[in-house]
Amino acid sequence: MQNLFAGFFISLLIHLGLVLSVSNIFNIDLLDFQADYSPPIPAYLVFEEPELISKKKYESIIIKNVISDPRQKINIEEIILKADKEILILESKASQPKKVKKKELHLNDKNTVLFFSSIIEEQIKAVWKKPIASDDLSVEIFLSMVPTGEILGVEVTRSSGSEAFDRSALIAVAKVEKFENLSMPAKLFNDNFRNFTLVFKPQ
Amino acid sequence: MKYLKNILLLFIFFSSSYFYSQLRIEITGGAEEPVKVAMVPFEWRLDFPPPAYLHEIVKKDLESFAEFSVLSPEGMLSYPTLEEEISYRDWRLLKVDFLVIGAVLKSEIEGEVNISYSILDVSRQKNIHKALMMGSLKSLNRIGHNISDRIYQKINGIPGIFSTRIAYVDKPISNKESYDLRITDIDGKGDLSLFSSSQPILSPDWSPNGKEIAYVSFEEGTSRIYIQELATGNRRALKHEKGINSSPSWSPDGKFLSAVLSKGGNPDIYLYDLKNNSWKQLTDHYGIDTEPDWSPNGKSLIFTSNRSGSPQIYELNISSMKVKRKTFEGTYNARARYLPSGKKIIYVHRKKGVFHIALHNLKTGKISILTDTFLDESPSIAPNGNVIIYATKDKNTDTDVLAGVTINGKTKFILPSASGGAREPAWSPILDKY
Amino acid sequence: MTLFRRFLILTAIMVGISACSSTSIERTSDATAVSASTGNVYSESSLTSSSTVYFSYDNYNIDSIGSDKIKNLAAIVKKNDLNVRVEGHCDERGTREYNLALGEKRANAIAELLIINGVSRANIMTVSYGEEKPSSRGSNEKSWSKNRRALIKTF
Numbered sequence: 001m002q003n004l005f006a007g008f009f010i011s012l013l014i015h016l017g018l019v020l021s022v023s024n025i026f027n028i029d030l031l032d033f034q035a036d037y038s039p040p041i042p043a044y045l046v047f048e049e050p051e052l053i054s055k056k057k058y059e060s061i062i063i064k065n066v067i068s069d070p071r072q073k074i075n076i077e078e079i080i081l082k083a084d085k086e087i088l089i090l091e092s093k094a095s096q097p098k099k100v101k102k103k104e105l106h107l108n109d110k111n112t113v114l115f116f117s118s119i120i121e122e123q124i125k126a127v128w129k130k131p132i133a134s135d136d137l138s139v140e141i142f143l144s145m146v147p148t149g150e151i152l153g154v155e156v157t158r159s160s161g162s163e164a165f166d167r168s169a170l171i172a173v174a175k176v177e178k179f180e181n182l183s184m185p186a187k188l189f190n191d192n193f194r195n196f197t198l199v200f201k202p203q
Numbered sequence: 204m205k206y207l208k209n210i211l212l213l214f215i216f217f218s219s220s221y222f223y224s225q226l227r228i229e230i231t232g233g234a235e236e237p238v239k240v241a242m243v244p245f246e247w248r249l250d251f252p253p254p255a256y257l258h259e260i261v262k263k264d265l266e267s268f269a270e271f272s273v274l275s276p277e278g279m280l281s282y283p284t285l286e287e288e289i290s291y292r293d294w295r296l297l298k299v300d301f302l303v304i305g306a307v308l309k310s311e312i313e314g315e316v317n318i319s320y321s322i323l324d325v326s327r328q329k330n331i332h333k334a335l336m337m338g339s340l341k342s343l344n345r346i347g348h349n350i351s352d353r354i355y356q357k358i359n360g361i362p363g364i365f366s367t368r369i370a371y372v373d374k375p376i377s378n379k380e381s382y383d384l385r386i387t388d389i390d391g392k393g394d395l396s397l398f399s400s401s402q403p404i405l406s407p408d409w410s411p412n413g414k415e416i417a418y419v420s421f422e423e424g425t426s427r428i429y430i431q432e433l434a435t436g437n438r439r440a441l442k443h444e445k446g447i448n449s450s451p452s453w454s455p456d457g458k459f460l461s462a463v464l465s466k467g468g469n470p471d472i473y474l475y476d477l478k479n480n481s482w483k484q485l486t487d488h489y490g491i492d493t494e495p496d497w498s499p500n501g502k503s504l505i506f507t508s509n510r511s512g513s514p515q516i517y518e519l520n521i522s523s524m525k526v527k528r529k530t531f532e533g534t535y536n537a538r539a540r541y542l543p544s545g546k547k548i549i550y551v552h553r554k555k556g557v558f559h560i561a562l563h564n565l566k567t568g569k570i571s572i573l574t575d576t577f578l579d580e581s582p583s584i585a586p587n588g589n590v591i592i593y594a595t596k597d598k599n600t601d602t603d604v605l606a607g608v609t610i611n612g613k614t615k616f617i618l619p620s621a622s623g624g625a626r627e628p629a630w631s632p633i634l635d636k637y
Numbered sequence: 638m639t640l641f642r643r644f645l646i647l648t649a650i651m652v653g654i655s656a657c658s659s660t661s662i663e664r665t666s667d668a669t670a671v672s673a674s675t676g677n678v679y680s681e682s683s684l685t686s687s688s689t690v691y692f693s694y695d696n697y698n699i700d701s702i703g704s705d706k707i708k709n710l711a712a713i714v715k716k717n718d719l720n721v722r723v724e725g726h727c728d729e730r731g732t733r734e735y736n737l738a739l740g741e742k743r744a745n746a747i748a749e750l751l752i753i754n755g756v757s758r759a760n761i762m763t764v765s766y767g768e769e770k771p772s773s774r775g776s777n778e779k780s781w782s783k784n785r786r787a788l789i790k791t792f
Contacts, residue, residue, distance in 0.1 A: 117228045128233035129300065131359040132270055132589055140227075164360030167324065167331070171300070172233070174326040196226035203231040338665030346665050353663070376774075386670055398673045403769035405733055413668075424679035425764050426737065436671035447741055447765060450734045463734065470738040491738040507735055514735055538732040551732050558730065578776060580732050596776055627733065635666055 083115075112184065113192050119181055120198075128172035130165075130202055137165045138201040141173060145196075147189050149179035157197065169200040238358055240265060241274040241299040245320065246284040246306035253307070254340070257318070260347025261303070263390065264365040265354065268590060269614045274299060286321060286330060294325045301325060301358060303350070316340050320350065322357055332357050344392060349635055361587045365389055368631040369583075369592060370397070370407045370416055371605060375622035384418060386433075386631075391618070397431060398438075407629040408451050416629070417451035417460060428462055428475075442480050446470075452495050452504075461485070461495040461504055472506050472519070485519060486526065492517075494538045499545045505529065507537040516550055516563075530563070532570060538581065539563075542610075543588040549573070551580050560593050562610065573608050574615075583630045592618075594626040685719065685791045690747060692785045694728070697742040699750060707747060710789055711754035721756065723747045724788040725765040726772075728781035733767055740765030743787045751789075 140158035145151055154173050159166050182193065242258040258276065265271040276282075280293040283304050294302050305320025315337060322332040332353060338346045348365040355363030366389075373383040382404045387394040398404065402421035409416055410430075417430045426449045428441040441448065446465035453460055460475040464482065472486040472495045486492045490510040497504055504519045514537040516530040530536040535553035542548065552561035552572065560574045560582045573591065582593040592607045602623035608615045618625070688710055690703035699707070714721055725740030725747075744763035752758055773780040 113226065117226070121228055121230060124230050125233055128230060129236065129238050130233040131361075133359065133361045133587075162360040164356075164358055169230075171324065171326045172230075192226045196228060198228050198230055200230045202233070332661070333659070334661040334663050336663040336665060339667050342665060342667050345667070349663065349665050393669075395670060396672050397670060398675070400675060401678055403766060405737075405767075405769060420675070421766070421769070422675045422678050431673055433670040434668065436673035438673050438675075446763075447737060449737055463738070465738070465741055470741065491735065491742075493738050494732065494734045507732070514731075535731065537735050578729065598776075601774070601776060634668065 109188060112188060116182055116184060116193065120179055123176055123179055124172050124198065127175040128200070129168060130200075131162070131168050134165055134168075134202045137162055138199060139166045139169050141169050141198045141200070143173065143196055143198060145179065145193060147182070147186065149182045151177060151179070160200075165200075169198070172200075173198070237270055237272050238300050239272050239274065239298055240301045240303065240354065240358075241279065241294060241297065242303040242354075243279065243282050243284070243305075244276050245304075245318065248306055248308050249316070253343075255343045255347070257305075257307070257343070257347045257350060258303075260344060261351045261354065264348060264351035264363075267365075267389075268609050268616075270359075270609075286323070289323065291325055291328050299325050301331075301354070303354060310337065312337075314340055316343075316346075318346060318350075322354055344388075344390075345635075348389070352635070361589065362633050364585045364587050364590065364630075364633070366635045367586060367633065368393075369605075370409065370629045370631065371625050372404050372407065372627040373620075373622050374603070374624035374626065376602060376624055377622070384416075384431075397433070397436075405627055406450050407627060408453055409629055409631050410453050411455055411457045411632055413632045413634045417453060419449045419451070428460070441475055442482065444482065450494050452497055454497050455499060455501045461497060463493045463495070472504065485521075485524070496540050498541050499543055505539045505541065505548060507539065516548065518565075529565065531568070536561075540582060540584055542584055543586060549582045549584060549591060551582065560591060560608075571612065573610075573612050574606070576606055579606075581627050583628050585630050586633045592628045592630060594628060681790070681792075683792045686713075687791075688789045690787045690789065691782065692743055692787070694730075694781075694785065695739070697725075697739070697746045699746055703747075704750060707750045707789070708754050710791075711751050711756050714751070714756050714760070714791060719760070719791040721748075721751060721761045722790045722792065723751075723761065723763045724770075724790065725763070725767075726770060726784055726786050726788070727768045728784040729768045729771065729776065730781065731768075733769070737765050737767035737769075740767045747787045747789060 137160040139156060139160040142155045142157045143151055144153040151173060154170060156166055156170070184193075242261050244256065244258045247253050262273040262275070265273050274297060278297065280297065281290055283289045284306050286304070289302065289304070302323045302325055303320060304323070305318060308317045308319060310317045318336040318338070320334055320336065321330050323329065324331050334353065336346060336349060338349075345366065351365040352363030355365070368386050368388055370384065370386045373385050375381055380401045382400050382402065383396050384398040384404050384407060385394060385396050397416065398420070400420060400422050404421075405419045407416050407418040414434065415430050415432050417428060419426050420429050426447050427443045428448050428451050429438050430441070431438045441460070441462070444464050444466040447463055447470055450463040451460045452462065458477055460477065462473055462475055463470050464473045465471070467484065467487070469489055469491065471484060471488065471492045474483040474485055475481070476483070485504070486506070486508070488508065488510050490508060491514075492506055492508045492510075494507040495504045496506070502521060504521065505516055506519065507514050508517050509515070511528065513534045515528060516536050516539045518527050518529050519525070529548070530550070533552055533554060535551070535558075537551050539548045539550035546565055548563050548565060549560055550563065552559055552570070554572065557577070558579050559572045560579050561570050561572050563570050574593065574595070576595040577598050578596045580594050582591050584591050588610065590607055590609050592605055595604060595606045596602070597604045597617075600623070602620065603626045604620050605618040605625045605628050606616065607618070688706055690699060690706055692698070713719070723744040725742065725744030727736040727740050741763065744765055748761045748763050751761060768784070771780070771784040772786070773783040
């Protein structure tokens with residue numbers, strides 16, 4: 001009886017450890033400790049506090065700057081620089097702060113994930129031919145990927161109920177085969193992009 | 204044994220943590236290009252030349268509403284007939300999404316053919332439909348339309364409408380005293396007369412099984428409702444009442460018709476029981492109640508009523524008999540029809556004095572105008588809910604024509620009418636079921 | 638090989654086995670339709686006269702010209718014990734069935750006025766043709782005004 005509890009307790013600890021490490025609950029900025037760490041891209045905020053811009057706004061700026069052809073080679077740092085510059089311009093136009101303080105904007109994890117999500121989104125959008133009468137339908141596809149962008153596994157985790165709609169999503173993934181321009185720090189990839197879900201939901 | 208249990212628990216925890224990833228990316232839209240289909244000319248294994256080419260019929264069907272692009276045989280790199288012969292690289296190069304291959308074979312039955320065909324998903328190199336179709340050699344056209352329907356349905360998830368028919372009333376400009384109830388295939392072929400008269404015919408409505416059509420005829424000097432069986436031409440009249448007998452609408456179970464009678468002093472909606480030939484009053488209002496249409500689930504009727512002062516659309520719940528007004532925009536809304544989903548309706552909507560066809564979401568109340576032609580009326584919806592046909596006027600020639608539009612408003616078309624007097628279209632239900 | 642990869646391959650194999658496509662049997666029907674004709678068709682052989690009363694758009698009120706006509710007609714009908722058939726018509730604007738109802742309002746209005754002027758209800762029959770029998774072709778107010786009418790026929 002005791003042995004069983006001990007075994008269970010150890011398993012629980014291991015699982016908790018895994019969960020906590022993946023979720024980065026203590027917000028340890030591992031970027032600082034990695035070999036491939038690059039210094040933050042300097043940018044100048046006009047506000048006193050660094051404001052986290054709304055996801056939608058950031059995305060729309062990135063998409064505007066990013067790609068007419070989603071598969072063409074791009075310089076990621078250049079794009080982020082451009083995007084951040086535009087955000088600054090937008091924000092400076094929005095209001096007139098009293099004090100001007102210079103601060104540095106980190107290429108933080110959240111924004112980077114958004115950025116690469118947009119790249120993935122654009123590449124899928126470019127090839128997805130959605131069926132007629134797809135309103136109100138939604139299918140969820142679970143993907144597993146390697147850092148080179150190659151898609152290893154595809155699985156429908158939540159069917160739309162329409163064989164044709166599900167198929168159109170699977171075809172879009174098959175057409176992409178390999179996502180381009182996804183070079184990012186290894187930890188960011190493992191935490192977010194090694195396995196993720198695509199939700200096909202026409203608006 | 205206990206260590207085995209621990210290992211099992213560890214295994215579960217380890218594998219489950221691989222699925223822990225939270226990232227969800229939403230894909231809200233897709234490419235604008237239509238789906239590209241390639242149908243390789245079927246191998247013809249009979250000992251006489253083919254009277255028609257199936258791939259030509261299918262190409263014409265699928266390209267009807269600008270929803271597909273179909274590769275012509277001249278553009279193909281190879282011509283496989285069997286699945287083993289397919290080189291998927293050839294088709295990927297041509298950016299083909301779906302490939303259709305097949306053969307027309309002899310049948311043991313006299314005058315018949317067997318068609319073996321497959322639909323293949325080029326991107327994933329998978330067979331998504333394999334079938335053996337049997338039909339008469341005389342109706343090769345029909346076989347072609349059936350194949351188009353299967354391709355459409357496999358790719359879009361909704362039925363194709365290439366084997367359906369349109370019933371309509373024709374009143375030639377040349378002859379003032381001639382009215383003709385006709386049906387035609389979607390491609391305009393097989394246009395024939397069902398019933399001719401020197402007195403007006405209106406409001407054709409198909410039975411749910413596609414075997415009968417109800418319509419109004421003035422042959423006796425007043426409006427009466429008749430039902431005609433298509434295969435035999437046999438006609439029977441509903442028990443007629445004094446005044447107006449019109450606007451028949453078949454119930455989804457085929458047992459009742461809703462219609463309009465004015466025997467009570469003003470036009471109201473009535474229910475006709477086909478089994479015991481009796482009428483039952485459904486609405487009782489001193490105004491005009493007309494143009495009923497059954498909901499696909501058989502639970503309600505929408506109709507036109509001017510009880511608020513001008514024609515508007517109302518919905519009647521058949522079990523509770525409660526009536527609810529549905530339209531609040533504009534001063535003339537009439538002749539509503541449910542879409543197959545039951546969630547939206549189309550109707551005639553007058554905006555700035557001009558009559559258009561509007562699409563109306565019953566839940567949100569949102570309207571969108573689908574047409575920009577002149578004096579639009581009598582809209583009828585295809586059984587897959589994707590296309591609308593309606594009657595309108597060609598301003599240049601001042602003739603009555605039938606026009607159509609896809610439900611997303613993107614593709615419009617006009618059906619040329621030889622007589623110049625086509626009106627009152629009624630789209631059939633799906634006729635060939637598997 | 639990672640655990641997950643193994644899992645994927647296993648599912649792929651299972652799906653592969655179960656996805657053997659089967660052949661559907663489909664049958665094309667040969668449905669054609671047959672023409673029908675009717676025996677009796679309404680005709681107006683014993684017609685003695687026909688008068689026309691005009692209406693304004695979307696309206697069934699009778700103007701003074703109309704009511705005078707009807708008054709005079711009523712006298713003739715009473716004198717000769719004639720039967721009256723009132724036909725209501727509309728212009729082409731609006732939906733057909735709604736216009737059928739509107740036409741009936743026009744015919745009934747005329748009938749009521751005839752009755753007020755002494756004609757027996759039993760001698761009157763009303764019919765609506767809606768927009769189905771226009772007297773003038775053309776999509777303009779000139780034609781439309783000619784079509785918004787009621788015909789009073791005596792037999």
